[in-house]
Amino acid sequence: xxxxxxxxxxxxxxxxxxxxxxxxxxxxxxxxxxxxxxxxxxxxxxxxxxxxxxxxxxxxxxxxxxxxxxxxxxxxxxxxxxxxxxxxxxxxxxxxxxxxxxxxxxxxxxxxxxxxxxxxxxxxxxxxxxxxxxxxxxxxxxxxxxxxxxxxxxxxxxxxxxxxxxxxxxxxxxxxxxxxxxxxxxxxxxxxxxxxxxxxxxxxxxxxxxxxxxxxxxxxxxxxxxxxxxxxxxxxxxxxxxxxxxxxxxxxxxxxxxxxxxxxxxxxxxxxxxxxxxxxxxxxxxxxxxxxxxxxxxxxxxxxxxxxxxxxxxxxxxxxxxxxxxxxxxxxxxxxxxxxxxxxxxxxxxxxxxxxxxxxxxxxxxxxxxxxxxxxxxxxxxxxxxxxxxxxxxxxxxxxxxxxxxxxxxxx
Numbered sequence: 001x002x003x004x005x006x007x008x009x010x011x012x013x014x015x016x017x018x019x020x021x022x023x024x025x026x027x028x029x030x031x032x033x034x035x036x037x038x039x040x041x042x043x044x045x046x047x048x049x050x051x052x053x054x055x056x057x058x059x060x061x062x063x064x065x066x067x068x069x070x071x072x073x074x075x076x077x078x079x080x081x082x083x084x085x086x087x088x089x090x091x092x093x094x095x096x097x098x099x100x101x102x103x104x105x106x107x108x109x110x111x112x113x114x115x116x117x118x119x120x121x122x123x124x125x126x127x128x129x130x131x132x133x134x135x136x137x138x139x140x141x142x143x144x145x146x147x148x149x150x151x152x153x154x155x156x157x158x159x160x161x162x163x164x165x166x167x168x169x170x171x172x173x174x175x176x177x178x179x180x181x182x183x184x185x186x187x188x189x190x191x192x193x194x195x196x197x198x199x200x201x202x203x204x205x206x207x208x209x210x211x212x213x214x215x216x217x218x219x220x221x222x223x224x225x226x227x228x229x230x231x232x233x234x235x236x237x238x239x240x241x242x243x244x245x246x247x248x249x250x251x252x253x254x255x256x257x258x259x260x261x262x263x264x265x266x267x268x269x270x271x272x273x274x275x276x277x278x279x280x281x282x283x284x285x286x287x288x289x290x291x292x293x294x295x296x297x298x299x300x301x302x303x304x305x306x307x308x309x310x311x312x313x314x315x316x317x318x319x320x321x322x323x324x325x326x327x328x329x330x331x332x333x334x335x336x337x338x339x340x341x342x343x344x345x346x347x348x349x350x351x352x353x354x355x356x357x358x359x360x361x362x363x364x365x366x367x368x369x370x371x372x373x374x375x376x377x378x379x380x381x382x383x384x385x386x387x388x389x390x391x392x393x394x395x396x397x398x399x400x401x402x403x404x405x406x407x408x409x410x411x412x
Contacts, residue, residue, distance in 0.1 A: 003031050012040040013078065017049040020057030029060045036357045037274065037316060039241065039401055041073030048079040053087045065096055072360040120238070120261065124246060124253035127238040127261065130362040132405065135233040139408035140170055140268045142230030142324065148334055150225050151287050152296055157181040160288070163229055165193035165212075166219035167366060170268055172322045172349040173227015173335070174287065176200055177212055177220060184223045188286040190381040191227065192322040192349040193220065194270040195369030199351045201381035203286045209351070209378050213370060225288050228324055228335055228347060230412055234270065234405035236261060237362060241401045248276045248398035251348065252340035252386045255325040259344070264408030266326035272358045272368050273402030275319050277312025278350060279394045280382030311394050314352045314379065320372055321384070323348030324409055331411040340386035340396060348384040350397075353377050358403055365405050 001018030012035050020028060028045070035043055043064065053061075061077065068075035077096045080088065088094055120127040145161045151174065160181045165171060175191035176184035177200055189207075191200035198220035199211035212220035238261060242249050258269045284307050287296070296305050325339070325346040326332055336345035354377045359368065387393035 001027065003028065005035070006046075011042045011044055013044045013046050015046045015049075019052040020047075020050055020060070021052060021054040022056040025054070025056040025060045028057070029063070032060075032064045033355075036067070036071075037355065037400065041068065041071055041357065041360055043068060043073070043075045044078045045076075046078040047084045048081050050081055051083050053084055058087065058091055058093065061096060062093065067357075070359070071357045121243065122253070122257040122260065124243055125240040125249045125257055126243045127240045127257065127404075129261070130237040130239070132233065132235055132237055132365075135235040137235065138232060139235065139262075139264065139410055140230045140232035141412040142170070142228050142268055142332070142409045143412035144227075144332065144335055145173065145224045145229045146226035148226065155225065155288050157185045157288075160184060160223040160225060162221070163224050164219055164221045165196075165198035166214055167196040168231050168233065169229070170194055170231070170270070170322065171198070171224070171227055171229040172324075172347060173224050173229070174283065175222055175224040175227060176202065177210060177222040179221060181223050185288045186286050188225050188288050189283045190349055190383050191222070191224070192320070192351055192381065193229075194320065194322050195366040197369045197373050198222065199373075199378060199381055201282055203283050209381050211351075211373055211378055213373050226335070228332065230268070230409070232407065234268075234365060234407045236406055238404040238406070239361070239401075240404055248400055250386070251279075251384055251397040251399070252342065252344065254399060254404070255323065255339055255346050255348065256342070256344055258404060258406045259325050259327070262406045262408050266324060266330045266332055266409040267406050268324050268409040269321070269404060269406040270365060271321040271402050271404040272363075272372065273319050273321060273399040274355065274358060275314060275317050276398040276400055277315045278317070278319065278352065278382055278384065278397045279309050279312055279387060280350065280384040280397070281306045281308045282380070282382060308385075309382075309394060312398065316355050317379070318353045318356050318358065318372065320351040320353070320369060321348055323384075326409075332409070340388050350382045350384050352379045352382065354379070358401070363403055368403065
């Protein structure tokens with residue numbers, strides 16, 4: 001089979017020639033997936049030169065239709081050959097043809113996405129800004145939970161800070177989910193919470209990340225050894241994409257532009273991002289339950305406590321970020337570290353999932369978070385880093401596009 005791409009306005013056309021059978025269904029699915037990763041959400045397959053479609057091919061078309069609908073995009077079959085039209089009709093999938101023909105007949109009948117409030121051109125990213133419906137003014141009240149010394153010297157279970165992570169709560173740090181502080185002490189790892197969900201990376205057993213999503217009266221709860229936690233509403237949503245000829249937006253640039261958008265000395269943010277790779281670290285052992293000292297995180301002993309990504313990991317994934325970014329001199333300084341080679345200070349965690357495109361337009365935070373966790377594919381929680389050493393370093397995390405919620409962060 002031959003597959004060609006043809007961009008027509010907002011639509012990307014894949015022109016297929018040959019047989020859409022089991023041998024080629026995977027290739028077509030891969031081509032469609034690659035187009036979505038490139039930011040194409042309105043897809044068509046032109047099938048005038050396709051003489052045969054098997055069940056494997058039908059499944060590929062139906063999956064593409066469902067996935068496009070899930071992200072606010074569209075999918076359809078253009079100019080089906082008589083054989084293709086017959087197969088779609090017998091399978092009860094005529095709507096795929098109707099969708100494409102309706103779009104061709106009235107391409108401007110409905111807007112492709114909500115109109116943004118305004119557009120902000122950052123140094124690296126283009127931001128389409130949307131107000132957040134129902135957001136309370138005032139930003140987030142964020143407090144430092146725990147003491148920095150606990151990370152180096154450990155602590156008793158009773159010194160852990162209990163926390164709940166329901167809707168309207170924002171948190172990141174070192175912690176664990178569960179109700180028993182003594183049990184949490186041996187499992188503490190990277191944790192983040194946003195949009196009514198909380199997830200952490202346990203440091204015991206196989207280390208598979210765990211999570212709890214708010215369901216009715218059930219809210220995530222756990223303990224923090226050390227972290228940033230607060231409550232409030234994110235008042236601004238940015239749909240960001242790389243600016244100009246750039247393909248990606250580095251974490252350092254995104255954090256800097258979040259600080260600019262938040263228009264405050266310190267800004268809290270959450271982002272659902274399609275990634276080109278992540279750079280970060282995870283704890284290998286719980287820092288709470290053992291005696292220790294400053295040598296824990298000095299070379300070479302740091303290797304016993306932390307695992308680092310030697311290069312960008314989790315390429316072509318989707319991640320949920322939670323972070324605080326500020327210039328030096330804010331109340332959050334004890335838990336912020338330099339980010340890259342500039343004067344930014346930040347603390348950012350990422351929950352990593354298999355790739356799925358982020359829904360278009362003015363999406364809602366809690367719904368977006370729930371969609372990510374509903375996939376049951378949580379892969380890891382990382383503390384994100386930016387390595388400024390150039391070609392010899394791991395580099396920076398890089399994002400293809402995403403949704404960024406931000407608001408001023410005020411000390412609680």
